Amino acid sequence: MADTPSQATIPSKSSFEKTIDGKKTHLFILKNKEAEVAITNYGGRIVSILVPDETGNLVDVVEGFNSVDGYQNPTVPYYSGIIGRFGNRIAKGEFILEGKKYTLMQNNGPNSLHGADGGYHDVVWDAKQLDETTLALTYLSADTEGGYPGNLNIKVVYTLTEDIGLKITYEAITDQTTIINLTNHPFFNLNGAGSGSILNHRVQLFADGYLPINTVQIPTGEIAPVKDTPFDFLQPMLIGAKINEVNEQLTNGKGYDHNFVLNKHDDNTPVAIAIGDKTGIEMQVYTTEPGMQFYTGNFMPGKNRMKYGNTDDFRTGFAMETQHFPDSPNHPEFPSTVLKPGQVYQSTTEYRFV
Numbered sequence: 378m379a380d381t382p383s384q385a386t387i388p389s390k391s392s393f394e395k396t397i398d399g400k401k402t403h404l405f406i407l408k409n410k411e412a413e414v415a416i417t418n419y420g421g422r423i424v425s426i427l428v429p430d431e432t433g434n435l436v437d438v439v440e441g442f443n444s445v446d447g448y449q450n451p452t453v454p455y456y457s458g459i460i461g462r463f464g465n466r467i468a469k470g471e472f473i474l475e476g477k478k479y480t481l482m483q484n485n486g487p488n489s490l491h492g493a494d495g496g497y498h499d500v501v502w503d504a505k506q507l508d509e510t511t512l513a514l515t516y517l518s519a520d521t522e523g524g525y526p527g528n529l530n531i532k533v534v535y536t537l538t539e540d541i542g543l544k545i546t547y548e549a550i551t552d553q554t555t556i557i558n559l560t561n562h563p564f565f566n567l568n569g570a571g572s573g574s575i576l577n578h579r580v581q582l583f584a585d586g587y588l589p590i591n592t593v594q595i596p597t598g599e600i601a602p603v604k605d606t607p608f609d610f611l612q613p614m615l616i617g618a619k620i621n622e623v624n625e626q627l628t629n630g631k632g633y634d635h636n637f638v639l640n641k642h643d644d645n646t647p648v649a650i651a652i653g654d655k656t657g658i659e660m661q662v663y664t665t666e667p668g669m670q671f672y673t674g675n676f677m678p679g680k681n682r683m684k685y686g687n688t689d690d691f692r693t694g695f696a697m698e699t700q701h702f703p704d705s706p707n708h709p710e711f712p713s714t715v716l717k718p719g720q721v722y723q724s725t726t727e728y729r730f731v
Contacts, residue, residue: 384685385425387425388444389443390404397501400501402501405512407512409509412541414427419448419502420448420499421514423543437570438730439565439570440457440571440689442456443684453678454498458499459497459560460498460559460560461496462497462523463492463556465702465704466594466704468707470493474554474555474556475554477526480524481525488594488595495522502514503516511535511536515530517529520552526555528551529550530549531549542663542728547559547722550718550720554716556714558701559700560698562698564674564695565660566693567653570684571693572693573690575673575694577654580613580651581611581612583639584638586601587608587637588635588638588668590634590635594634596636596708596711608635620632632673634670636670637668637669638667638668645663647662649669661731662729664726664727670697671695672695674689677691
């Protein structure tokens with residue numbers, strides 16, 4: 378039986394000491410008076426986020442594993458990792474850039490998903506803990522790695538803020554024209570990791586539109602209004618309120634697995650809010666990105682043993698992945714994901730807990 382949220386703890390650092398592809402992995406702890414965060418440089422994965430609930434007990438709100446070994450071979454490979462070079466799906470694993478066709482690994486039916494095998498969630502990042510609340514990770518993604526052009530120098534900084542937020546800043550430069558869409562893929566359960574279903578979480582998404590998908594989960598190109606559909610979270614709604622309705626889009630996504638087109642915002646305006654029904658923990662999402670993939674754990678298989686003795690059962694975690702739109706290189710009408718030499722890619726996201 379899984380531990381209760383009040384028994385939340387950070388995994389042992391020693392269980393994250395390993396050598397992978399000749400590089401050392403570690404577990405880094407960010408801590409302030411209110412919260413504690415554990416991150417490994419294996420994939421830049423957020424292992425734990427411990428925040429107080431309504432009674433002051435610390436709750437671990439991220440599903441994950443007790444060791445680096447757990448993150449290496451799960452049936453769901455993206456747990457809380459940095460996703461790139463291109464987050465989300467690219468149709469048929471193909472795109473054309475400056476007149477040249479590029480072919481990527483197809484690892485999600487006919488599509489390339491999240492950088493495919495060997496994506497940034499599976500590499501060992503160079504790490505430097507700058508102080509008690511800040512960790513900087515860097516990685517050189519070599520030209521042709523994963524099928525993408527250009528040597529891409531990436532820096533990702535995690536900061537535990539005073540207002541109980543985990544702020545993630547991304548920066549990258551390239552020596553050739555390339556595409557880039559970085560994000561992180563935490564599986565949240567605001568009732569506590571291992572506490573069961575997320576369907577009674579209350580969610581609000583500040584998005585008037587979303588991207589409908591086809592049967593292999595590629596955007597059709599349309600931006601559809603959420604009004605009068607199960608995708609209308611403009612007012613707070615339980616995740617499970619309409620998730621099982623008869624709806625073509627819910628069928629195509631096996632639930633919610635869609636990119637929401639965020640209303641006009643800056644990084645001081647929340648784009649999403651989620652509240653755990655058992656703990657009262659509220660998570661606010663802030664970002665500079667134009668979209669956010671809302672995913673409700675529809676492919677969690679119940680086969681992986683997690684931190685608190687539980688398994689990753691169906692819909693026991695949800696993701697709010699801030700990003701540019703899926704398959705953008707094949708949709709010129711979407712915001713561009715092209716990065717050229719001399720330009721600097723910059724993106725910021727914060728998960729704030731109140």
